[in-house]
Amino acid sequence: MPNHAYIALIPLLPLAAFVVLGLFGRKYLRGLSGGIGTFAVLVSTGLSLWVAYRYFFVEGAVTGAYNPVIALKATWLSFSPGLSIDMSIILDPISVMMIVVVSFVSLMVHIFSLGYMKGEARYGTYYAFLGLFTFSMLGLVLSGNIFEIYIFWELVGCSSYLLIGYYFDRPSAVAAAKKAFIVTRLADLGFLVGILILSFHAETLDFGTLIQRLSGPTPQMVGITTASFLGISALSWGLFLVFVGGAGKSALFPLHIWLPDAMEGPTPVSALIHAATMVVAGVYLVARLYPVYMFPGGAVLHVVLYAGALSALLAAIIACTQTDIKRVLAYSTMSQIGYMMLALGTLHYKGEATTLGFTASMFHLFTHAFFKALLFLCAGVIIHRVHSNEMRDVGGLRKLLPLTHICFLIACLAIAGIPPFSGFFSKEDILLSAWHADKLVYGVALFTSGLTAFYMFRLYFSIFWRKPMLVGGGVHSGDAGAGPLRDAGDAHGEAPFTMKLPLVILALGALLAGFVPFSRLVTYDGTPQPDHSIGFFAVAPVALALIGIFIARYLYFKESDRPGRVAAGLGDLYKTAYHKFYIDEVYLFVTKKIIFNLIGRPAAWIDRNIVDGLMNLLATVTARISAAIKGLQSGRVQDYALYFFAGIAGLTVLFIYLYT
Amino acid sequence: MSQVPLSHILVVSTALFFIGMYGLFTRRNMITMLMSVELILNSVNINFVAFNKYLYPDKLEGVFFTLFIIAIAAAEAAVAIAIIINLYRNFHSIDVEDAGKMKF
Amino acid sequence: MSASAVIFYILSFFILATGLLAVTSRKIFRSAIWLLFSLTGIAGLYFWLQMEFIAAVQVVVYVGGIVVLIIFSIFLTQQSGRDLPAPVRSRAIFSVLAVCTGFVLTCVLLRGYAFGRTGRTDGGQTFAGPVASGVPAVDASVGTIGAQMLSTSEHGYVLPFEVISILLLAAMIGCIVIAMKIKPDEK
Numbered sequence: 001m002p003n004h005a006y007i008a009l010i011p012l013l014p015l016a017a018f019v020v021l022g023l024f025g026r027k028y029l030r031g032l033s034g035g036i037g038t039f040a041v042l043v044s045t046g047l048s049l050w051v052a053y054r055y056f057f058v059e060g061a062v063t064g065a066y067n068p069v070i071a072l073k074a075t076w077l078s079f080s081p082g083l084s085i086d087m088s089i090i091l092d093p094i095s096v097m098m099i100v101v102v103s104f105v106s107l108m109v110h111i112f113s114l115g116y117m118k119g120e121a122r123y124g125t126y127y128a129f130l131g132l133f134t135f136s137m138l139g140l141v142l143s144g145n146i147f148e149i150y151i152f153w154e155l156v157g158c159s160s161y162l163l164i165g166y167y168f169d170r171p172s173a174v175a176a177a178k179k180a181f182i183v184t185r186l187a188d189l190g191f192l193v194g195i196l197i198l199s200f201h202a203e204t205l206d207f208g209t210l211i212q213r214l215s216g217p218t219p220q221m222v223g224i225t226t227a228s229f230l231g232i233s234a235l236s237w238g239l240f241l242v243f244v245g246g247a248g249k250s251a252l253f254p255l256h257i258w259l260p261d262a263m264e265g266p267t268p269v270s271a272l273i274h275a276a277t278m279v280v281a282g283v284y285l286v287a288r289l290y291p292v293y294m295f296p297g298g299a300v301l302h303v304v305l306y307a308g309a310l311s312a313l314l315a316a317i318i319a320c321t322q323t324d325i326k327r328v329l330a331y332s333t334m335s336q337i338g339y340m341m342l343a344l345g346t347l348h349y350k351g352e353a354t355t356l357g358f359t360a361s362m363f364h365l366f367t368h369a370f371f372k373a374l375l376f377l378c379a380g381v382i383i384h385r386v387h388s389n390e391m392r393d394v395g396g397l398r399k400l401l402p403l404t405h406i407c408f409l410i411a412c413l414a415i416a417g418i419p420p421f422s423g424f425f426s427k428e429d430i431l432l433s434a435w436h437a438d439k440l441v442y443g444v445a446l447f448t449s450g451l452t453a454f455y456m457f458r459l460y461f462s463i464f465w466r467k468p469m470l471v472g473g474g475v476h477s478g479d480a481g482a483g484p485l486r487d488a489g490d491a492h493g494e495a496p497f498t499m500k501l502p503l504v505i506l507a508l509g510a511l512l513a514g515f516v517p518f519s520r521l522v523t524y525d526g527t528p529q530p531d532h533s534i535g536f537f538a539v540a541p542v543a544l545a546l547i548g549i550f551i552a553r554y555l556y557f558k559e560s561d562r563p564g565r566v567a568a569g570l571g572d573l574y575k576t577a578y579h580k581f582y583i584d585e586v587y588l589f590v591t592k593k594i595i596f597n598l599i600g601r602p603a604a605w606i607d608r609n610i611v612d613g614l615m616n617l618l619a620t621v622t623a624r625i626s627a628a629i630k631g632l633q634s635g636r637v638q639d640y641a642l643y644f645f646a647g648i649a650g651l652t653v654l655f656i657y658l659y660t
Numbered sequence: 661m662s663q664v665p666l667s668h669i670l671v672v673s674t675a676l677f678f679i680g681m682y683g684l685f686t687r688r689n690m691i692t693m694l695m696s697v698e699l700i701l702n703s704v705n706i707n708f709v710a711f712n713k714y715l716y717p718d719k720l721e722g723v724f725f726t727l728f729i730i731a732i733a734a735a736e737a738a739v740a741i742a743i744i745i746n747l748y749r750n751f752h753s754i755d756v757e758d759a760g761k762m763k764f
Numbered sequence: 765m766s767a768s769a770v771i772f773y774i775l776s777f778f779i780l781a782t783g784l785l786a787v788t789s790r791k792i793f794r795s796a797i798w799l800l801f802s803l804t805g806i807a808g809l810y811f812w813l814q815m816e817f818i819a820a821v822q823v824v825v826y827v828g829g830i831v832v833l834i835i836f837s838i839f840l841t842q843q844s845g846r847d848l849p850a851p852v853r854s855r856a857i858f859s860v861l862a863v864c865t866g867f868v869l870t871c872v873l874l875r876g877y878a879f880g881r882t883g884r885t886d887g888g889q890t891f892a893g894p895v896a897s898g899v900p901a902v903d904a905s906v907g908t909i910g911a912q913m914l915s916t917s918e919h920g921y922v923l924p925f926e927v928i929s930i931l932l933l934a935a936m937i938g939c940i941v942i943a944m945k946i947k948p949d950e951k
Contacts, residue, residue: 635760636756636757637756638684638685638686638688638756638855639855641684641685642685642855642858642859642862645681645685645862645866646862649862649865649866649869652869653869656873663765663766663768663769664768664769664772666879667874667875667879668772668776669772669776670874671871671874672776672779672780674867674870674871674874675780675867676779676780676783678863678864678866678867678870679780679783679784679787679863680783680787681859681862681863681866682787682859682860682863683786683787683788685855685858685859685862685863686787686851686855686856686859687787687848687851688848688849688851689792689848691792691796691834691837691838691841692787692792692795692848694834695786695787695795695796695799695834696786696787698799698803698826698830699783699786699787699799699802702802702803702806702826705806705818705822706806706809709810709813709815709818710813712815713813713814713815714879715879717901717902718901718902719902719919720902720904720908720909720912720919723815723817723818723904723909724909724912724913724921724924726818727818727821727909727913728924728928730821730822730825730826731825731928731931731932732928732931733826733830734825734826734829734830735931735932735935735936736935737830737833737834738833738935738936738939739935739938739939739942741833741834741836741837741939741943742938742939742940742942742943743942744837744841745837745840745841745942745943746942746943748840748841749945754841
């Protein structure tokens with residue numbers, strides 16, 4: 001591609017939309033904001049697809065391998081000739097894939113929001129924030145410099161905060177936004193320290209150079225592995241801390257507490273940020289630095305593996321007990337991200353040149369974006385119609401929302417891993433690489449995939465089947481528990497066209513994305529790998545998934561007390577899972593009792609009394625001195641006479657005794 | 661007269677001068693301030709007379725100075741009293757701190 | 765210690781004591797009377813210095829004129845009944861301090877200055893007699909004073925005399941104008 005300047009437009013167009021809508025969207029462009037934002041992202045998507053086409057099929061076909069291409073580079077801060085912060089755009093298989101995913105999903109969300117957020121008071125602001133987020137995410141995936149990615153990382157966190165707290169008059173939304181920001185910020189501290197360690201030893205901030213220096217026997221590698229702290233080499237510390245930063249953003253255990261609460265934001269925001277794009281930033285980061293993680297002797301991939309597996313299992317267990325639709329989907333996201341991390345961590349034991357785990361992880365990221373966004377948008381339609389998030393309030397929506405029903409079913413089948421939907425292919429790859437890596441992890445992943453099928457279909461049956469059918473505007477007689485739908489007028493049908501179109505497109509994606517020959521396009525070093533067949537290996541996971549689906553149908557197809565009996569039977573285990581394993585309570589205890597009381601209050605006291613007190617003291621002293629000096633000009637003639645006389649006496653003494 | 665050195669007389673007049681100054685600084689009543697001023701003027705008179713007597717006994721300059729000072733002091737006291745009476749009419753007080761406002 | 769010295773010391777003590785009382789007394793009328801005594805003491809001092817004319821003028825003008833004027837003004841401003849307020853503590857202290865400093869300074873200067881002493885090598889305080897230049901002392905009688913005051917020769921004082929009379933005239937007119945009460949017409 002001779003002229004790469006147009007690639008910079010991909011993130012900059014949404015930024016321009018943000019600036020325009022941020023400045024003028026509130027007062028002048030209210031109605032047009034949606035159109036402006038959507039148009040900007042539409043052009044970005046077109047450009048991303050064009051770049052992908054050219055990268056994978058035009059250029060790649062020439063050289064036979066997909067090499068990283070530095071598209072643009074601008075030196076920003078130069079500390080020394082070798083060390084500088086550049087703003088550069090890097091194109092390699094994962095970044096091209098990511099810009100396609102991000103811009104496409106963002107476009108779908110923009111279109112969906114045209115219908116969903118219609119009539120909102122702060123419509124323009126919403127689209128401005130969406131534009132900011134899209135810009136930040138696109139910038140993140142295109143970053144070629146580790147500091148640049150940090151900058152965009154923080155911007156993404158900021159956009160997430162703004163969007164979660166969009167309904168700022170709700171205290172729960174404000175608290176959720178703060179929680180998300182603080183937890184991810186804390187993790188970013190680790191990220192920053194990791195950046196500093198790695199770049200200090202590698203003496204560079206540029207990704208390409210860093211990877212090259214730290215993934216082979218180079219002098220920098222020797223330096224970083226000999227330097228050690230508490231017995232662990234600096235390389236492991238750096239990689240581990242970078243992983244911590246990624247874990248915060250990707251909601252891995254134990255930094256996952258913000259993700260369920262982040263569902264306070266509008267549903268399209270959840271679809272975009274907390275399902276398809278921002279939460280995979282951590283996975284992307286580890287993938288970006290994968291050659292460094294891979295280097296033999298790096299034990300950090302152990303941590304990645306187990307953290308991913310634990311998160312996947314934990315989230316799946318909790319999701320089985322939750323009753324809020326969006327929270328179930330949030331935990332499902334956490335579980336799927338656990339799968340992605342798990343796949344990245346499966347290198348260590350395999351030790352072969354073909355790193356299946358990397359490809360599997362990226363493939364799952366790709367397909368997950370489609371079906372998870374689809375799930376959230378369907379949930380958005382349902383919530384828009386029913387005006388409630390709780391599973392208790394819905395039921396029997398099959399005929400009322402037919403298109404949503406079909407799309408939701410497709411997405412559930414995809415996430416459960418039923419062939420030929422897309423999730424089947426990506427999940428099989430993950431399980432295959434886990435099988436070769438660690439049998440225990442394979443077992444956990446297998447069990448979790450069964451649980452995934454169970455809780456997703458629990459959700460599906462509860463929403464669309466459990467209660468007698470509702471047909472537009474009324475309920476059949478004999479059913480008293482229709483809840484809020486009784487009054488939902490049917491004047492506008494299921495949903496406006498702008499809300500139905502993305503559902504259809506994403507459903508097509510969820511169906512077809514599995515057939516993309518991923519291993520030929522995206523691998524850790526760019527060389528295409530041959531397709532592999534899965535064959536009989538797939539029997540066990542699919543069987544487990546079908547068992548999960550049937551259990552869900554047994555329990556939830558009709559309203560009954562069977563779920564209640566099962567829950568009672570499980571007793572305390574159920575209660576612990578329902579309360580999300582009390583992790584939130586632990587965090588609250590630490591922050592409220594320990595940090596606030598032992599650190600916060602004394603700090604506030606010092607600030608008020610000592611720091612402020614010092615300033616007040618200065619002011620008071622000045623005021624008193626000035627009042628005293630003011631008294632010299634009293635206006636009383638006798639005081640002045642006294643001053644005269646004192647002056648004369650003084651001058652007399654001076655002239656007589658000191659000048660002779 | 662010849663046994664008392666000049667400096668003794670000068671000390672007496674200096675003491676009287678500073679007593680008058682103390683009265684000027686301390687007294688708030690305008691009439692008492694005027695009295696202190698009279699004391700000061702008198703101390704100066706003593707000085708002139710003593711110098712005339714002790715240092716220049718053949719001349720009369722000191723005497724004339726003293727006479728003129730007495731005359732002028734009388735005129736000044738009269739004018740001062742007139743002013744005090746006028747101030748009293750306006751402020752109904754002869755406290756020097758009460759005469760705070762000036763008419764323009 | 766001859767009798768005249770004793771008289772001098774008694775007189776000076778009297779002057780200073782009544783002067784002090786004049787400036788510190790709380791009742792204004794008594795303050796005026798102490799002033800009267802002080803001025804009379806000064807007249808006595810003039811008598812002791814053998815300047816009778818000055819002494820007479822002092823008594824006539826100061827004691828008989830100015831003090832009476834002051835007493836009249838005390839009556840006119842209806843001040844004689846009340847006590848005078850005590851001075852502010854800080855101001856009194858600073859005034860005493862300033863005044864004592866001034867006094868000590870002046871005395872130190874006095875001690876070091878040789879007032880016209882010639883040829884005396886003892887440098888002591890005692891001063892014996894008028895300047896030993898052989899000039900006879902002039903007789904300070906009324907006639908001599910009057911003749912010199914109105915003479916136009918080199919040591920004559922007729923010009924200041926005339927100026928003083930103009931000054932007195934101006935002062936008189938000024939007093940009348942300042943103290944005049946302008947009555948509004950009632951007809």
